[in-house]
Amino acid sequence: MRLGKPTRLGGGLFLLVLVTLGLILPTYWVYLLSTVAITAIIARSIGLVTHQAGIITLCQMSFAALGGWAVSWLDIAWPTAPFPMLVLIGGVVTAPVGLLIGIATTRVRGVELAVVTLGFATALDLVLRQGSFPGVGEGTPVIPSAPFDDPRWFFALAWALLIVLQVGIATLSRSVHGLGWTAVRVSERAAAALGVRVGGAKSSAFALGALFAGIAGGLLAGQYGLLTTAVFTPLTSMVHLVTAVLCGASIFGGAVLAGLFVVFIPELLRRIGLPLDAANTLLALGAFDVLRRGGGGLVEKLNDQLQERAFRNTRVTCQLSPVRDERLQADAMQPDGAALQGETVKHQTLRVACLHVDSLTVAFGDHRVLEAVNLTVEHEEVHALIGPNGAGKSTLVDAVTGFLPSCEGRVSLDGKPIERFGPRERARLGIRRTFQYVHAIDAITVENYLKLAAGAAGAERIPAVRELLDLPDGGVPIRLMDVGSRRILEIAGALASKPQILLLDEPAAGLGEAESRALAERVRQIPAVFGCAVLLIEHDMGFVRVASTRVTVLDDGRLLTSGPVSEVLDDPRVIAAYLGQETAS
Amino acid sequence: MLDGIISGLVSGSTYAILAVCVVVLYRLVGVLNFGQAALGALGAYVCYALVGAEVSLALAVFCGLAVASVTAGFSGWVLARWLGEPSAIVRSVGTVVLLILLLTAGFRLFGDSPRAMPSLVPEAAFDLGGVRVSLSTVIALLVTIAIAGALSLLLRYTQLGIRLEAMSERPLTVQLLGVNSRQLAVAVWAATGLLSTLAMLLIAPTRNPTFESMSFLVVPALVAGLLGAFSNVWIAVASGLAIGAVEGAGARIEGLADYRGAIPFAIIIVALIWLRRREVWDAAR
Structure with a gap:
């Protein structure tokens, strides 16, 4: 990493002070x-x-x-x-x-x-x-x-x-x-x-x-x-642990402060004639105070404040504006898009779906959360999965991404069965997901999150992702971002990893009306720009209409219907399932 | 060997009672208490200090139990008051702080030399199928089972138990329903302080431990609790007794005797590898 000027200056000063102290202080x-x-x-x-x-x-x-x-x-x-x-x-x-x-x-x-x-x-x-x-x-x-x-x-x-x-x-x-x-x-x-x-x-x-x-x-x-x-x-x-907590030892300064405390507090107590074990008490109480306040140890907190000041005038949100449609379409014809067309031809000759779920059944105890569900997501489509709360949508995502310990049925990616793989292997194979509750790691920066999510493979795709989703500057710490922007960052990270299929679990939750619509447009463009399919879970039907081409409806763990968006969303049975009527007449 | 196992059951009972305290506190209040045994040690040492000052045994025991309960209740209040919101991990570091404070205080008050501790149970023993069984072993086992049984019944069948379970599942909801969850938490803490002291009074005469070594009896108790995934009281009891029995047996084996205190660690590593051979994922999506 490039060291900033203040860091280099601080480091130099620190070394100078150390050498001077080492030369002039008495041996003790x-x-x-x-x-x-x-x-x-x-x-x-x-x-x-x-x-x-x-x-x-x-x-x-x-x-x-x-x-x-x-x-x-x-x-x-x-x-x-x-x-x-x-x-x-x-x-x-x-x-x-x-x-x-x-x-x-x-x-x-x-x-x-x-x-x-x-x-x-x-x-x-x-x-x-x-x-x-x-x-x-x-x-x-x-x-x-x-x-x-x-x-x-x-x-x-x-x-x-x-x-x-x-x-x-x-x-x-x-x-x-x-x-x-x-x-x-x-x-x-x-x-x-x-x-x-x-x-x-x-x-x-x-x-x-x-x-x-x-x-x-x-x-x-x-x-x-x-x-x-x-x-x-x-x-x-234990005393070293609480001291590390007190000082915030994940940072160099915090570790040095911890060293100073552990050595010099007993020294001070000795000089003023107090019992040395009072040091443990002081450090323990200090750690308790840090825990009570939250937000990390002394030096970590200082570091956070400096960061906040440094990014005071920087945009820290994803500002999705709905105007850049044509340019993105044009981008689709750029190298990434060209590579993608080659892939498309290959897939057409193979004639297999991107994601195929066959009679998937999941039971928690006696309760069947999913019963014999079939689902096919073609290459380069945005496929919406809708249904009332508790219909089993997120469970299906868990099953496809490998987080359920046991489920019956077959799941294949590109015609290749993947049931025996764990979540990590599936992620490596190209099944990526986002979560209903945002998990973007608040302690790191946007740039590092994208690097982590992309892994070794996807570094070159990061600029395209940044542009599509209007991410803030890479140096921005994620903790300064609002929940909606973090959600978009999670999508960005998943896309950067060059997935085959992206599973989005309620991406618009926590977004405003305009942002939500803008995100829907971006999601619609994902297959064309990045050559990956999308399985979208969303309650906002406006979002679904804009973003997706086909819809599958789940109700109470069973497949209700599946088909093109306009047909399915006007289907009386679907309306009934959502409104909770016995039958729609 | 069998003699060793039987005599180890006294320690086992102490581990089991401490493990029950740890499990109950974790289940109901969401705190893994590293200071559990230190609270008991405080009560036990207050009791022995008073006995040393010629106070009658009954009064001394009462004072010991009272001091431990009040200290535990106060610790619970402090943790609920200031660390009520954060994660279980943060609260557990809070109990590491508690352990450090108790150890420092214990060292100040009682020093680090072991002292003779009078037994609450009269010295007596009888033969059972050729094995010498002391009365204190029998009493310790009975007390352990009584405590575990009473707690299970309390949690399952009483209004208080239902409130406590509800509090651990949804603390905020319960608070909105008008239950004072902080008061309940303090009560649970105080009860575990009392029971821990009882556990220490059982084991102390057989070992004459220092305040510090008593406080670290929390390790076998935590291991026993962990084997029951900090949720099952009866597995914790069985594991506590088993650890005591294995230690007792180990004490009779040449070459192993000096290292028998390392047995809980060996047990936990082997058990965890076996119990967690399947992948289970953490918290919600």
Whole structure:
């Protein structure tokens, strides 16, 4: 990413201050500041696992203990090795442990996962208490190899590692994989619908978090010489968690602030003669206050405010205007459209429908939500699916996109059966959907959302999508957008992934009359511009008339009728179903 | 081995009662309480401090139960007052805060050295098919089953139970119907504080734990609750007892005895891989 001028300036100043402090401060303070860097690495690992991936971790200090153990052991077994290398090895051997926990708990989420991490922390604490760290029994401390036995060099090493790790994680967070963490935190369902590997994202967050904490633990071994289990108890993991929450450790500044708090609050208490454990109380109460206010930790909130100010004069909504019809038609003849015509010919020779649903039956307990429903969506049509509330429309979308654990019947895409695939595979095959409740990830920018949704395949389509749906500037954070615009952004993301078929679940909900009509026109153009079919669920019949060519009507889980829009919408049975009459006479 | 299993049932009962508290609180109030055992530890330690100051056992127990209930009720009020709206995850971090505060306070008040704890149950034991069964094991089991049974009946058949279930399903709707959900939440919290203290008084004489080690008895309880997906009281009870029994058996095995505290983690990992072998998706569309 290009660094903005203020960022570069701030970074330069920060480095200058660090170097100056490292050179002029007395050794004691240099030592304390090294601990700040180490603690900041731990805080940043919590920022990754908890703030970014949404997993409450109560075992980060246990990972640190593993790194510390490894470095203590290596220092004895391999005394000639340079200390930084030992520290890195400590991190690298810890990462697989995190990965294993992540893989074992792929299907566990939320507070349940917190219980697993606490279980790990207490179990490891117990195992460590049985033995002790290598070298402790014999009284041989870890002595970092020269020049890192000098506190000032150690200081340089600790801060350099923190900065390198931060740059690495910040870069990764902007990649498709890293954006997946945020997607998983917001909603695993929506993440899978975007083609994100949910288990993979959680495991990699755990593994990287363990890597960070392991490195921090290795540094601690070098700093303390002899490690004790008291440094790595479940309680210290908890204190680090609440401090990360308090400061907002998903941001570099927040992690550094967490380090400063953990190191200097007890130092201050000591100097004014108060008991040191009051620090835990202060940090815990501070975290509670942050939770009570909502909106993230101290530095995260500051960052949000700066962002809001930066985008004060920028358009943050999708402004769909109904005037650009002809130009879009012309766009359809551009390269994208040409490629599409080739595809059309291919499909005509194959003569298969885009999406074919055959006698789909879904039952929740005794209640049949869908009963033997057939539905065919041809290539390049907008097919509306309507019916009263509770008719089973969204259930059908869930079944087609692979979110239902069990359903009978056949679903095929382009003639190829897809029942055995999960939601992510189906998304990768080209079935994309939007949700009734907006799941656009509010913590990231428009540009990053499109990148995540498009995946590797669709980057070149993003400009066309932006133009069709009048998206705001790519740097705009999604949290500044209104609900209607987020809904349109979700459609944009789905389109950017070059889907075969797009399933829109009530796209016009939350839009005003004029916007809704403008969106209907855009949806009508989707097949021509992007060469993909659309299955549209919508209650607004005006929207359906404008956008779609054919309609299927569901009533109480059964197929009522299907056909061209004008015929079906004037069918007395359809009117009756909507008005709730017994029969229409 | 069988001796070990039987003697482990006392710990198992404590885990089971704590697990019931955790499950009930999660189901009704939507809070996963990491501080559950610490609340019980507070009550138990108040009781032992008073016994140490020559107060009669009955009065000391009463005071312990009262302190734990009031503290739990107050914690519940604070969480409902300030963290009522946010997600279950945020509320659970709130209980991590509670645990840190209780641990700090406990360390201040009671220190970190274990102390001798008088048993509420007279020392007695009898033979059952060649296995030595102590009276405290029997009492612990009976108390556990009585608590779980009474709670199930309460939730299913009384007006209060129906209100509580409704509150957990649709808190806002229930509030609009004129039920004071915050009061109910506080009451549930206070009740779990009381029961947790009871659980601690059962286990304490067999282990003489420190305040901190008592507080971390929440881990086997949470594991037991998780096996019942934090919704089924009886699975939680059975799991709690089973964890106690396995630990008891482990205590008799050479080489494993020192590590038996790690058993809950092993159980949870294996159980979760098996229980969650099928894909289930999170919340609403």
